[in-house]
Amino acid sequence: MESLPNLKNELKQEYETTKKFIDGFPDDKNEYSPHEKSMKMMPLATHIVEIFAWPAMILNTDGINFAEGDYQPTVLTSKQELQEKLENDYNAGIAALEQAEESALEPKWTMKNGDQVLAEWSKYGAIRHALDQITHHRAQLGVYYRLNDIPLPGSYGPSADAANF
Numbered sequence: 471m472e473s474l475p476n477l478k479n480e481l482k483q484e485y486e487t488t489k490k491f492i493d494g495f496p497d498d499k500n501e502y503s504p505h506e507k508s509m510k511m512m513p514l515a516t517h518i519v520e521i522f523a524w525p526a527m528i529l530n531t532d533g534i535n536f537a538e539g540d541y542q543p544t545v546l547t548s549k550q551e552l553q554e555k556l557e558n559d560y561n562a563g564i565a566a567l568e569q570a571e572e573s574a575l576e577p578k579w580t581m582k583n584g585d586q587v588l589a590e591w592s593k594y595g596a597i598r599h600a601l602d603q604i605t606h607h608r609a610q611l612g613v614y615y616r617l618n619d620i621p622l623p624g625s626y627g628p629s630a631d632a633a634n635f
Contacts, residue, residue: 473575473594477601478567481525484604485560488518490623491608492556494615495549504617511614516546516555518607523559524600526566528593533580567597 492515500512509517520543527534534540546552575594580587591599612622621631 472572474567474570474572477525477594477597478564480601481522481560481563481567484601484608485522485556485564487623487625488522488604488608489553489556491515491611491615492519492549492552494620494623495552496618496620497549499614499618499620500547502614502618504614509610511611512546512552513543514607514611514614515552516544518604518611519552519556520544520559521600521604521607522556523562525563525597528579528596528600529566529570529574531579532577533582533590535582535584537582537584 495515496511500510502511503509544555546555575592575597577593579591579593579596581589581596589599608625612625614620615622622629623631
């Protein structure tokens with residue numbers, strides 16, 4: 471079985487679900503956080519949308535080293551910027567998967583902080599992990615929405631607010 475068609479399909483499905491969440495992003499809650507240790511709402515939403523470009527980064531590198539500044543979080547300030555970033559990053563991620571050969575998923579990809587190895591996967595495993603991160607953080611954003619009475623779209627079925635979507 472080939473993995474690339476499955477990864478492309480899953481990225482597309484996660485994009486479609488995430489787009490509904492981003493389209494419902496509130497204009498006045500960028501700084502909201504349910505706890506002092508929790509991310510603020512805008513950085514959380516930004517992180518979710520930027521993960522859509524990770525397949526391109528993973529396929530084109532051997533890894534990431536946070537201590538070397540390989541990753542700099544994107545800073546956005548509006549729903550429109552989130553929507554644009556989601557479109558651009560999804561297009562980059564899906565294009566990378568469409569151009570890849572199945573064998574490109576086999577090499578190792580490493581996440582480090584200096585000399586400390588935080589995780590190591592095959593490139594396939596790293597992309598799967600990125601897809602899991604989208605789901606995880608989108609659920610987190612859903613809790614933020616619920617705590618602020620922002621209607622939730624369904625993710626893998628209807629939500630309690632499904633009549634609104």
